[in-house]
Amino acid sequence: MASKLIAPSVLAADFANLQRDVEMINNSDADWFHIDIMDGVFVPNISFGMPVLRDIVKHATKTIDVHLMIVDPDRYIKTFADLGSNILTVHYEACTHLHRTLQAIKAEGMKAGVAINPHTNVSLLEDTINDIDLVCIMSVNPGFGGQSFIENTYKKVQQLKEIIVRNNASTMIEIDGGVTNKNAKQLVDAGADVLVAGSYVFKSENPIETVKGLKEIIG
C-alpha cells in the first residue's frame, strides 16, 4: 500500500518569516505544501494570492497542493498552472459545471481535486469519481485555520472510500481541518491518504518534530 502523506498548510505559517517556514517544510518529513487561497466571497476570509504563491514556489522543493476557496474558479485555472501548482482543488459547491472544470484543470497539466464542505454528501461525487484525482474532505467549515475537527468526518471517509473502490477509481482522499496526533490514525484507518495540518504543525514548539511524529503515527 502507498505510504500516507502529510501536507502542512502554509496558512498557519508566519508570513513575516515565510521563507524560513517554507524551508522548514522542505527540510521536514512532510510530503506536500498545502496552499489555501480564499477570496472573501466563497468563504468569509481572505488569505493570500498570486504574488505570495509565486514566492513560495520559488523556494519550495515539494508538491504544491492548491486549495481554492473561491467562487467561479474556472477564471484562474491557467493562472495557477502558470504559477507552478501541481494539484488544483476546487470546491464542489463553487462549480456549476464540475465535470468541465476538472477537464480544464487536467488540460493545464495539473492533477484535479474537488473539496467538499462538511454539509456536502460524498454520494454527490459518484458520477465524477473517475475524473477526480483527489477529494478533499473538509473536516472544518472552510475559511480559517485553528478550528476543531468535526467528528462526522470519519464516516464520510469510509463512505467515499466505498465509492472509490466500487468505481475502481484511483482517487486519493485528503482530510483538511483540525488534524492532530489525536485523529490522524483513525483517519488513515478509515481510508484517508493525505492529511493537511496547519496550526498543529506551525504553532508547535518544534514543527519538524511534529511532522515527524505525524508521519510515524500514519505509517
Ligand SMILES: O=C(CO)[C@@H](O)[C@H](O)COP(=O)(O)O
Ligand atoms: O482550508 C483550510 C481552512 O479553510 C485548511 O487548509 C486550514 O488551513 C487547516 O488548518 P488547521 O485546521 O490544520 O489549523
Ligand SMILES: [Co+2]
Ligand atoms: Co485547505
